Amino acid sequence: MRALGWWLMVVGSLRLASVWFGFFDIWALRLAVFSKSPMTEVHGRTFGIWTLLTCTLCFLCAFNLDNKQLYLATFLSFIYALGHFWTEYLIYQTMALVNLTTVSCFAGTQRMVGGGDYVGSCMGEESTSNSSRASEEVLLRVDTNKVITWIRPIEESQGLR
Numbered sequence: 437m438r439a440l441g442w443w444l445m446v447v448g449s450l451r452l453a454s455v456w457f458g459f460f461d462i463w464a465l466r467l468a469v470f471s472k473s474p475m476t477e478v479h480g481r482t483f484g485i486w487t488l489l490t491c492t493l494c495f496l497c498a499f500n501l502d503n504k505q506l507y508l509a510t511f512l513s514f515i516y517a518l519g520h521f522w523t524e525y526l527i528y529q530t531m532a533l534v535n536l537t538t539v540s541c542f543a544g545t546q547r548m549v550g551g552g553d554y555v556g557s558c559m560g561e562e563s564t565s566n567s568s569r570a571s572e573e574v575l576l577r578v579d580t581n582k583v584i585t586w587i588r589p590i591e592e593s594q595g596l597r
Contacts, residue, residue, distance in 0.1 A: 441498040444510070448494030451487050458484025469539065473530035490517065 457465040462480035466473075469483075490513045497503075497510035518540060525536040 437501050441501055444494045444498035448491045448498065451491035451494065454487045455484045455491060458482075458487060469535050470524070470530045471532045471535055473528075489513075 454465065454469075457468070458480045462475060462477055465480055465483060466475045470479075493506075493510045493513050497506050500506050521531065521536055521539045525531045525533070
């Protein structure tokens with residue numbers, strides 16, 4: 437879980453740049469995200485506030501990973517962001533594919549980094565074993581391609597679940 441906390445802080449920090457762009461440098465937001473659509477300063481500030489909220493969730497969750505409700509709210513914010521960007525690309529056609537790919541890396545990797553058993557336990561599913569906290573933690577491995585992959589909890593890999 438420690439890697440997840442660090443990852444959330446990195447994502448939150450990167451989102452602070454989007455907040456800055458939304459409030460003070462709208463041309464960069466247009467170029468980096470909504471390149472196929474005209475964007476007013478009001479749109480930029482709205483995007484900035486929304487991003488500031490998700491950034492706040494990232495930092496709060498990074499320091500409170502044991503809070504299941506906060507974790508679930510943060511996880512869902514990534515799902516909502518991913519859904520928003522995909523609809524902007526597929527339905528409204530306000531984004532270029534390269535911009536969608538960039539934002540999807542951050543919105544989509546939350547599913548690999550923090551999904552699975554922990555999200556299930558946030559939704560009320562109880563673990564069948566209380567033997568150790570380590571068995572419920574999400575473990576990460578970065579392979580040679582620098583792709584974050586999911587490694588199942590120890591109990592599941594040994595067929596104990």
